[in-house]
Amino acid sequence: MPTVTIDDIQVEVEQGATILDAANKAGVWIPTLCHHPAVTPQATCRICMVELDRGEWKQLVTACNYPVRRDITVSVSGDNAVKARRGVMEFMLARAPDNEQLKAIAGRMGVDSTPWPTVTVAQRDCILCGLCTAVCDEVLGLAAIGFSGRGVDRAVAAPFRQAPDDCIACGACQAVCPVGTIQLRLHEDTDEIEISPFKARAKLRKCEQCGARVVSEPTAAEALKNVNVDWEKIRNLAKLCPKCRRIRAAESLAATASGTPTKEMTR
Amino acid sequence: MTEKTTTRDELIEDIIDRYDGETGMLIPMMQDLQTECGYLPADELRRLAERLDLPVSRLYAVATFYSSFRLAPKGLHEVTLCIGTVCYLKGAGRISEAICSEFQVEPGGTTPDGLFSYLPVNCVGACALAPVMIVDGEYHDGVSVDAAMEILRTLPAEEIDSEQEAQT
Numbered sequence: 276m277p278t279v280t281i282d283d284i285q286v287e288v289e290q291g292a293t294i295l296d297a298a299n300k301a302g303v304w305i306p307t308l309c310h311h312p313a314v315t316p317q318a319t320c321r322i323c324m325v326e327l328d329r330g331e332w333k334q335l336v337t338a339c340n341y342p343v344r345r346d347i348t349v350s351v352s353g354d355n356a357v358k359a360r361r362g363v364m365e366f367m368l369a370r371a372p373d374n375e376q377l378k379a380i381a382g383r384m385g386v387d388s389t390p391w392p393t394v395t396v397a398q399r400d401c402i403l404c405g406l407c408t409a410v411c412d413e414v415l416g417l418a419a420i421g422f423s424g425r426g427v428d429r430a431v432a433a434p435f436r437q438a439p440d441d442c443i444a445c446g447a448c449q450a451v452c453p454v455g456t457i458q459l460r461l462h463e464d465t466d467e468i469e470i471s472p473f474k475a476r477a478k479l480r481k482c483e484q485c486g487a488r489v490v491s492e493p494t495a496a497e498a499l500k501n502v503n504v505d506w507e508k509i510r511n512l513a514k515l516c517p518k519c520r521r522i523r524a525a526e527s528l529a530a531t532a533s534g535t536p537t538k539e540m541t542r
Numbered sequence: 543m544t545e546k547t548t549t550r551d552e553l554i555e556d557i558i559d560r561y562d563g564e565t566g567m568l569i570p571m572m573q574d575l576q577t578e579c580g581y582l583p584a585d586e587l588r589r590l591a592e593r594l595d596l597p598v599s600r601l602y603a604v605a606t607f608y609s610s611f612r613l614a615p616k617g618l619h620e621v622t623l624c625i626g627t628v629c630y631l632k633g634a635g636r637i638s639e640a641i642c643s644e645f646q647v648e649p650g651g652t653t654p655d656g657l658f659s660y661l662p663v664n665c666v667g668a669c670a671l672a673p674v675m676i677v678d679g680e681y682h683d684g685v686s687v688d689a690a691m692e693i694l695r696t697l698p699a700e701e702i703d704s705e706q707e708a709q710t
Binding site for chain 1: 588597598600601603606613
Protein backbone atom coordinates (compact mmCIF):
# COMPACT_ATOMS: atom_id res chain seq x y z
CA MET A 276 0.00 0.00 0.00
CA PRO A 277 1.33 3.46 -0.86
CA THR A 278 2.36 5.76 1.97
CA VAL A 279 1.15 9.33 2.07
CA THR A 280 3.16 11.84 4.06
CA ILE A 281 0.86 14.67 5.11
CA ASP A 282 2.48 17.49 7.06
CA ASP A 283 5.09 14.96 8.29
CA ILE A 284 2.46 12.43 9.39
CA GLN A 285 2.74 9.12 7.56
CA VAL A 286 -0.29 7.01 6.71
CA GLU A 287 -0.82 4.03 4.47
CA VAL A 288 -3.86 4.00 2.23
CA GLU A 289 -5.32 1.68 -0.37
CA GLN A 290 -4.15 2.13 -3.95
CA GLY A 291 -6.50 4.67 -5.57
CA ALA A 292 -7.70 6.23 -2.33
CA THR A 293 -7.73 10.02 -2.40
CA ILE A 294 -5.49 12.46 -0.57
CA LEU A 295 -8.59 13.43 1.40
CA ASP A 296 -9.02 9.82 2.56
CA ALA A 297 -5.40 9.82 3.67
CA ALA A 298 -5.83 13.13 5.49
CA ASN A 299 -8.86 11.80 7.33
CA LYS A 300 -6.86 8.76 8.35
CA ALA A 301 -3.99 10.98 9.50
CA GLY A 302 -6.36 13.24 11.41
CA VAL A 303 -5.46 16.29 9.33
CA TRP A 304 -8.37 18.59 8.59
CA ILE A 305 -8.85 19.68 5.00
CA PRO A 306 -11.89 21.88 4.40
CA THR A 307 -14.40 20.49 1.90
CA LEU A 308 -17.64 21.79 0.46
CA CYS A 309 -18.45 19.94 -2.76
CA HIS A 310 -17.34 16.59 -1.39
CA HIS A 311 -19.98 14.04 -0.45
CA PRO A 312 -19.55 10.28 -0.11
CA ALA A 313 -22.78 9.63 -2.01
CA VAL A 314 -21.47 11.00 -5.30
CA THR A 315 -18.32 10.90 -7.39
CA PRO A 316 -15.86 13.66 -6.46
CA GLN A 317 -16.90 16.93 -8.07
CA ALA A 318 -13.70 18.88 -7.40
CA THR A 319 -15.58 22.01 -8.32
CA CYS A 320 -15.29 24.11 -5.17
CA ARG A 321 -11.46 23.97 -4.96
CA ILE A 322 -11.55 24.57 -1.20
CA CYS A 323 -9.62 21.33 -0.52
CA MET A 324 -6.50 22.30 -2.46
CA VAL A 325 -3.23 20.97 -1.06
CA GLU A 326 0.34 21.14 -2.29
CA LEU A 327 1.79 18.01 -3.79
CA ASP A 328 5.56 17.67 -3.59
CA ARG A 329 6.84 16.35 -6.91
CA GLY A 330 10.51 16.62 -5.99
CA GLU A 331 11.79 19.30 -8.34
CA TRP A 332 8.51 21.15 -8.39
CA LYS A 333 5.33 21.48 -6.41
CA GLN A 334 1.76 21.44 -7.59
CA LEU A 335 -1.61 22.45 -6.15
CA VAL A 336 -4.12 19.61 -6.43
CA THR A 337 -7.62 19.04 -5.12
CA ALA A 338 -7.42 16.53 -2.28
CA CYS A 339 -10.94 15.20 -2.79
CA ASN A 340 -10.25 13.58 -6.15
CA TYR A 341 -6.49 13.13 -6.36
CA PRO A 342 -5.83 9.39 -6.36
CA VAL A 343 -2.85 8.06 -4.45
CA ARG A 344 -0.99 5.66 -6.75
CA ARG A 345 2.49 5.70 -5.20
CA ASP A 346 4.21 7.15 -2.15
CA ILE A 347 3.57 10.89 -2.12
CA THR A 348 4.31 13.88 0.08
CA VAL A 349 1.58 16.45 0.58
CA SER A 350 1.53 19.75 2.37
CA VAL A 351 -1.75 20.90 3.88
CA SER A 352 -0.52 23.59 6.25
CA GLY A 353 2.26 24.98 4.03
CA ASP A 354 2.07 28.63 2.99
CA ASN A 355 1.14 27.95 -0.64
CA ALA A 356 -1.68 25.55 0.18
CA VAL A 357 -3.10 27.78 2.91
CA LYS A 358 -2.91 30.84 0.64
CA ALA A 359 -4.63 29.02 -2.21
CA ARG A 360 -7.48 27.79 -0.02
CA ARG A 361 -7.97 31.17 1.62
CA GLY A 362 -8.10 32.80 -1.81
CA VAL A 363 -10.87 30.42 -2.84
CA MET A 364 -12.73 31.06 0.39
CA GLU A 365 -12.59 34.81 -0.18
CA PHE A 366 -14.26 34.34 -3.57
CA MET A 367 -16.94 32.17 -2.01
CA LEU A 368 -17.61 34.66 0.75
CA ALA A 369 -18.26 37.21 -1.99
CA ARG A 370 -21.03 34.92 -3.26
CA ALA A 371 -22.44 34.06 0.15
CA PRO A 372 -21.41 36.81 2.55
CA ASP A 373 -24.07 36.09 5.17
CA ASN A 374 -24.00 32.33 5.06
CA GLU A 375 -23.42 30.89 8.51
CA GLN A 376 -22.18 27.47 7.36
CA LEU A 377 -19.65 29.07 5.06
CA LYS A 378 -18.57 31.60 7.67
CA ALA A 379 -17.96 28.77 10.14
CA ILE A 380 -15.59 27.02 7.73
CA ALA A 381 -13.98 30.34 6.80
CA GLY A 382 -13.38 31.07 10.49
CA ARG A 383 -11.71 27.73 10.94
CA MET A 384 -9.50 28.51 7.95
CA GLY A 385 -8.55 31.91 9.35
CA VAL A 386 -10.56 33.96 6.84
CA ASP A 387 -12.85 36.53 8.41
CA SER A 388 -13.96 38.64 5.45
CA THR A 389 -13.69 39.02 1.71
CA PRO A 390 -11.92 41.83 -0.12
CA TRP A 391 -14.15 41.28 -3.17
CA PRO A 392 -17.43 42.99 -3.97
CA THR A 393 -20.38 40.76 -3.15
CA VAL A 394 -22.67 39.41 -5.86
CA THR A 395 -26.24 40.55 -6.45
CA VAL A 396 -28.95 39.28 -4.13
CA ALA A 397 -30.48 37.15 -6.91
CA GLN A 398 -27.30 35.07 -7.17
CA ARG A 399 -26.50 35.08 -3.51
CA ASP A 400 -25.65 32.09 -1.33
CA CYS A 401 -25.13 29.42 -3.99
CA ILE A 402 -21.44 28.57 -4.36
CA LEU A 403 -22.11 26.59 -7.56
CA CYS A 404 -20.46 23.43 -6.24
CA GLY A 405 -22.87 21.22 -8.19
CA LEU A 406 -23.46 18.75 -5.38
CA CYS A 407 -27.24 19.07 -5.68
CA THR A 408 -27.20 18.44 -9.42
CA ALA A 409 -24.82 15.50 -8.93
CA VAL A 410 -26.96 13.79 -6.30
CA CYS A 411 -30.09 14.29 -8.40
CA ASP A 412 -28.35 12.81 -11.45
CA GLU A 413 -26.11 10.10 -9.99
CA VAL A 414 -28.08 8.87 -7.01
CA LEU A 415 -31.68 9.52 -7.97
CA GLY A 416 -31.10 9.20 -11.72
CA LEU A 417 -33.50 12.05 -12.34
CA ALA A 418 -31.37 15.10 -13.13
CA ALA A 419 -34.41 17.26 -12.45
CA ILE A 420 -32.13 20.23 -11.86
CA GLY A 421 -28.98 21.30 -13.64
CA PHE A 422 -26.78 24.23 -14.39
CA SER A 423 -28.00 27.05 -16.57
CA GLY A 424 -26.21 29.95 -18.17
CA ARG A 425 -22.50 30.55 -17.90
CA GLY A 426 -19.98 32.95 -16.45
CA VAL A 427 -21.55 35.39 -14.04
CA ASP A 428 -25.01 34.14 -15.04
CA ARG A 429 -24.31 30.52 -14.10
CA ALA A 430 -26.89 29.16 -11.71
CA VAL A 431 -28.46 25.91 -10.61
CA ALA A 432 -31.97 25.82 -12.00
CA ALA A 433 -34.76 23.56 -13.12
CA PRO A 434 -35.31 23.42 -16.91
CA PHE A 435 -36.91 26.61 -18.25
CA ARG A 436 -36.83 27.91 -14.68
CA GLN A 437 -40.20 26.32 -14.08
CA ALA A 438 -41.24 23.79 -11.46
CA PRO A 439 -39.34 20.69 -12.63
CA ASP A 440 -41.47 17.82 -14.01
CA ASP A 441 -38.92 15.19 -13.04
CA CYS A 442 -38.56 16.28 -9.40
CA ILE A 443 -40.03 13.89 -6.83
CA ALA A 444 -39.41 16.32 -3.95
CA CYS A 445 -37.23 13.80 -2.14
CA GLY A 446 -35.12 16.54 -0.61
CA ALA A 447 -31.76 14.94 -1.43
CA CYS A 448 -30.49 18.21 -2.92
CA GLN A 449 -31.35 19.99 0.30
CA ALA A 450 -29.64 17.32 2.36
CA VAL A 451 -26.33 17.59 0.51
CA CYS A 452 -26.20 21.37 0.00
CA PRO A 453 -23.07 22.35 1.96
CA VAL A 454 -24.20 25.92 2.52
CA GLY A 455 -27.87 25.32 3.25
CA THR A 456 -29.06 27.34 0.26
CA ILE A 457 -31.61 24.76 -0.85
CA GLN A 458 -34.43 24.57 1.65
CA LEU A 459 -37.53 22.54 2.30
CA ARG A 460 -40.72 24.46 2.92
CA LEU A 461 -43.71 22.82 4.46
CA HIS A 462 -47.10 24.08 3.31
CA GLU A 463 -49.38 23.23 6.20
CA ASP A 464 -52.56 24.20 4.35
CA THR A 465 -52.07 21.85 1.41
CA ASP A 466 -49.83 19.22 3.07
CA GLU A 467 -47.22 19.85 0.45
CA ILE A 468 -43.46 20.01 0.58
CA GLU A 469 -41.70 22.60 -1.55
CA ILE A 470 -38.06 22.49 -2.58
CA SER A 471 -36.88 26.07 -2.61
CA PRO A 472 -35.68 27.75 -4.80
CA PHE A 473 -36.75 25.31 -7.54
CA LYS A 474 -40.49 25.75 -6.95
CA ALA A 475 -40.93 21.98 -6.95
CA ARG A 476 -43.92 20.85 -4.91
CA ALA A 477 -45.37 17.48 -3.95
CA LYS A 478 -48.01 16.10 -1.64
CA LEU A 479 -46.69 14.56 1.54
CA ARG A 480 -47.55 11.01 2.52
CA LYS A 481 -49.09 10.77 5.97
CA CYS A 482 -48.65 7.78 8.23
CA GLU A 483 -51.87 5.77 8.11
CA GLN A 484 -51.62 5.05 11.80
CA CYS A 485 -50.51 8.24 13.52
CA GLY A 486 -50.84 10.87 10.80
CA ALA A 487 -47.21 11.95 10.92
CA ARG A 488 -45.82 13.30 7.66
CA VAL A 489 -43.36 10.83 6.19
CA VAL A 490 -42.02 11.57 2.69
CA SER A 491 -43.43 13.06 -0.47
CA GLU A 492 -45.82 10.79 -2.36
CA PRO A 493 -43.68 10.62 -5.51
CA THR A 494 -40.63 9.69 -3.41
CA ALA A 495 -42.52 6.83 -1.80
CA ALA A 496 -43.70 5.66 -5.23
CA GLU A 497 -40.15 5.86 -6.60
CA ALA A 498 -38.80 3.88 -3.63
CA LEU A 499 -41.44 1.17 -4.05
CA LYS A 500 -40.39 0.77 -7.68
CA ASN A 501 -37.11 -0.62 -6.36
CA VAL A 502 -38.88 -3.30 -4.35
CA ASN A 503 -38.95 -6.31 -6.62
CA VAL A 504 -41.21 -8.53 -4.58
CA ASP A 505 -44.85 -7.72 -5.00
CA TRP A 506 -45.74 -8.28 -1.41
CA GLU A 507 -48.73 -6.49 -0.04
CA LYS A 508 -47.21 -6.49 3.44
CA ILE A 509 -44.38 -4.29 2.22
CA ARG A 510 -46.74 -1.94 0.47
CA ASN A 511 -48.80 -1.67 3.64
CA LEU A 512 -45.74 -1.02 5.77
CA ALA A 513 -44.75 1.74 3.35
CA LYS A 514 -47.90 3.58 4.32
CA LEU A 515 -46.60 3.98 7.86
CA CYS A 516 -44.05 6.27 9.45
CA PRO A 517 -40.81 4.61 10.61
CA LYS A 518 -41.99 4.59 14.24
CA CYS A 519 -45.34 2.93 13.56
CA ARG A 520 -43.61 0.53 11.18
CA ARG A 521 -41.34 -0.65 13.98
CA ILE A 522 -44.30 -1.09 16.33
CA ARG A 523 -46.16 -3.09 13.68
CA ALA A 524 -43.09 -5.27 13.03
CA ALA A 525 -42.58 -5.85 16.76
CA GLU A 526 -46.21 -6.90 17.15
CA SER A 527 -45.86 -9.26 14.27
CA LEU A 528 -42.72 -10.79 15.76
CA ALA A 529 -44.33 -11.17 19.17
CA ALA A 530 -47.28 -12.92 17.59
CA THR A 531 -44.94 -15.28 15.73
CA ALA A 532 -43.17 -16.10 18.98
CA SER A 533 -46.42 -16.86 20.76
CA GLY A 534 -47.61 -18.95 17.85
CA THR A 535 -50.82 -17.10 17.07
CA PRO A 536 -50.90 -16.02 13.45
CA THR A 537 -51.87 -12.38 13.08
CA LYS A 538 -54.01 -10.88 10.38
CA GLU A 539 -50.84 -9.39 8.98
CA MET A 540 -49.17 -12.77 8.51
CA THR A 541 -52.06 -14.57 6.93
CA ARG A 542 -52.27 -12.10 4.08
CA MET B 543 -37.10 24.67 -44.28
CA THR B 544 -39.41 21.73 -44.11
CA GLU B 545 -43.03 22.20 -45.03
CA LYS B 546 -45.31 23.51 -42.35
CA THR B 547 -47.40 20.36 -42.45
CA THR B 548 -44.55 18.45 -40.80
CA THR B 549 -45.66 17.61 -37.30
CA ARG B 550 -43.53 18.33 -34.31
CA ASP B 551 -42.72 14.68 -33.66
CA GLU B 552 -41.79 14.07 -37.29
CA LEU B 553 -39.47 17.04 -37.19
CA ILE B 554 -37.73 15.72 -34.09
CA GLU B 555 -37.45 12.22 -35.59
CA ASP B 556 -36.04 13.69 -38.78
CA ILE B 557 -33.43 15.70 -36.92
CA ILE B 558 -32.41 12.71 -34.80
CA ASP B 559 -32.10 10.53 -37.91
CA ARG B 560 -29.75 13.03 -39.50
CA TYR B 561 -27.23 12.19 -36.79
CA ASP B 562 -28.08 8.49 -36.32
CA GLY B 563 -29.47 9.24 -32.87
CA GLU B 564 -25.96 9.89 -31.58
CA THR B 565 -26.31 11.78 -28.27
CA GLY B 566 -22.85 13.25 -28.82
CA MET B 567 -24.40 15.19 -31.71
CA LEU B 568 -26.78 16.99 -29.38
CA ILE B 569 -25.53 20.45 -30.27
CA PRO B 570 -25.89 20.00 -34.05
CA MET B 571 -29.38 18.60 -33.41
CA MET B 572 -30.30 21.63 -31.36
CA GLN B 573 -28.85 23.90 -34.04
CA ASP B 574 -31.03 22.18 -36.64
CA LEU B 575 -34.06 22.53 -34.41
CA GLN B 576 -33.36 26.23 -34.03
CA THR B 577 -32.95 26.61 -37.79
CA GLU B 578 -36.31 24.91 -38.36
CA CYS B 579 -38.24 26.75 -35.66
CA GLY B 580 -36.38 30.03 -35.41
CA TYR B 581 -35.76 29.33 -31.75
CA LEU B 582 -35.75 26.37 -29.33
CA PRO B 583 -39.35 25.78 -28.24
CA ALA B 584 -39.68 24.16 -24.80
CA ASP B 585 -41.97 21.35 -25.99
CA GLU B 586 -39.63 20.38 -28.81
CA LEU B 587 -36.65 20.37 -26.44
CA ARG B 588 -38.56 18.12 -24.04
CA ARG B 589 -39.46 15.78 -26.90
CA LEU B 590 -35.85 15.70 -28.11
CA ALA B 591 -34.64 14.92 -24.59
CA GLU B 592 -37.18 12.13 -24.25
CA ARG B 593 -36.19 10.55 -27.58
CA LEU B 594 -32.48 10.75 -26.80
CA ASP B 595 -33.06 9.51 -23.26
CA LEU B 596 -31.30 12.54 -21.84
CA PRO B 597 -32.55 14.65 -18.94
CA VAL B 598 -34.26 17.86 -20.02
CA SER B 599 -31.97 19.70 -17.62
CA ARG B 600 -28.98 18.69 -19.78
CA LEU B 601 -30.55 20.24 -22.88
CA TYR B 602 -31.52 23.33 -20.96
CA ALA B 603 -27.96 23.66 -19.67
CA VAL B 604 -26.60 23.48 -23.22
CA ALA B 605 -29.25 25.86 -24.55
CA THR B 606 -28.45 28.48 -21.92
CA PHE B 607 -24.68 28.00 -22.09
CA TYR B 608 -24.28 28.99 -25.73
CA SER B 609 -25.42 32.50 -26.53
CA SER B 610 -26.32 31.51 -30.10
CA PHE B 611 -29.22 29.39 -28.82
CA ARG B 612 -32.43 31.24 -28.09
CA LEU B 613 -35.31 29.91 -26.02
CA ALA B 614 -37.82 32.58 -27.00
CA PRO B 615 -39.09 33.32 -30.51
CA LYS B 616 -37.36 36.06 -32.37
CA GLY B 617 -39.32 39.26 -32.58
CA LEU B 618 -40.81 40.54 -35.82
CA HIS B 619 -38.10 43.18 -35.99
CA GLU B 620 -34.52 43.18 -34.91
CA VAL B 621 -33.30 46.13 -32.91
CA THR B 622 -29.60 46.44 -32.22
CA LEU B 623 -28.27 49.25 -30.09
CA CYS B 624 -24.60 50.08 -29.93
CA ILE B 625 -23.42 50.58 -26.38
CA GLY B 626 -19.74 50.81 -27.27
CA THR B 627 -17.67 53.47 -25.51
CA VAL B 628 -18.52 56.40 -27.80
CA CYS B 629 -22.21 55.56 -28.14
CA TYR B 630 -22.39 55.04 -24.41
CA LEU B 631 -20.86 58.44 -23.72
CA LYS B 632 -23.33 59.97 -26.16
CA GLY B 633 -26.26 58.53 -24.19
CA ALA B 634 -26.79 54.96 -25.45
CA GLY B 635 -27.10 53.79 -21.84
CA ARG B 636 -30.12 56.02 -21.33
CA ILE B 637 -31.64 54.86 -24.63
CA SER B 638 -31.19 51.25 -23.53
CA GLU B 639 -32.90 51.93 -20.22
CA ALA B 640 -35.78 53.68 -21.99
CA ILE B 641 -36.24 50.77 -24.42
CA CYS B 642 -36.20 48.21 -21.62
CA SER B 643 -38.70 50.05 -19.46
CA GLU B 644 -41.15 51.15 -22.17
CA PHE B 645 -41.24 47.87 -24.10
CA GLN B 646 -40.75 45.57 -21.10
CA VAL B 647 -37.81 43.88 -22.74
CA GLU B 648 -34.52 42.66 -21.36
CA PRO B 649 -31.23 42.99 -23.22
CA GLY B 650 -31.04 39.98 -25.53
CA GLY B 651 -34.77 39.34 -25.15
CA THR B 652 -37.94 39.91 -27.11
CA THR B 653 -40.86 42.18 -26.27
CA PRO B 654 -43.88 40.39 -24.79
CA ASP B 655 -45.94 41.23 -27.91
CA GLY B 656 -43.19 39.83 -30.15
CA LEU B 657 -42.71 43.18 -31.90
CA PHE B 658 -38.94 43.16 -31.74
CA SER B 659 -35.88 41.46 -30.31
CA TYR B 660 -33.54 43.83 -28.57
CA LEU B 661 -29.81 43.28 -28.51
CA PRO B 662 -27.29 45.75 -27.15
CA VAL B 663 -23.86 45.21 -28.72
CA ASN B 664 -20.37 46.51 -28.13
CA CYS B 665 -19.49 48.85 -31.01
CA VAL B 666 -20.72 48.50 -34.55
CA GLY B 667 -17.76 50.43 -35.94
CA ALA B 668 -19.70 53.58 -36.68
CA CYS B 669 -18.49 55.76 -33.83
CA ALA B 670 -18.75 58.95 -35.87
CA LEU B 671 -22.49 58.39 -36.05
CA ALA B 672 -22.91 57.78 -32.31
CA PRO B 673 -25.21 56.87 -30.80
CA VAL B 674 -26.25 54.25 -33.35
CA MET B 675 -29.37 52.11 -33.38
CA ILE B 676 -29.88 49.50 -36.08
CA VAL B 677 -33.44 48.47 -36.88
CA ASP B 678 -33.79 45.55 -39.31
CA GLY B 679 -30.40 46.36 -40.78
CA GLU B 680 -31.14 50.06 -41.21
CA TYR B 681 -28.74 52.38 -39.39
CA HIS B 682 -30.16 55.30 -37.44
CA ASP B 683 -27.42 57.70 -36.41
CA GLY B 684 -27.21 60.33 -33.71
CA VAL B 685 -30.39 59.13 -32.07
CA SER B 686 -31.66 60.75 -28.90
CA VAL B 687 -33.83 58.90 -26.39
CA ASP B 688 -36.94 60.49 -27.93
CA ALA B 689 -35.89 59.79 -31.50
CA ALA B 690 -35.11 56.16 -30.71
CA MET B 691 -38.41 55.63 -28.97
CA GLU B 692 -40.28 57.24 -31.85
CA ILE B 693 -38.66 54.85 -34.33
CA LEU B 694 -39.60 51.85 -32.19
CA ARG B 695 -43.15 53.09 -31.49
CA THR B 696 -43.84 53.36 -35.20
CA LEU B 697 -42.55 49.89 -36.07
CA PRO B 698 -45.21 48.10 -38.12
CA ALA B 699 -46.82 45.37 -36.06
CA GLU B 700 -47.35 43.06 -39.05
CA GLU B 701 -44.95 41.35 -41.32
CA ILE B 702 -45.46 43.73 -44.25
CA ASP B 703 -41.85 44.78 -44.72
CA SER B 704 -40.21 41.44 -45.18
CA GLU B 705 -42.89 40.11 -47.52
CA GLN B 706 -42.69 43.19 -49.70
CA GLU B 707 -38.95 42.94 -49.65
CA ALA B 708 -39.18 39.34 -50.74
CA GLN B 709 -41.41 40.27 -53.68
CA THR B 710 -39.24 43.07 -54.93
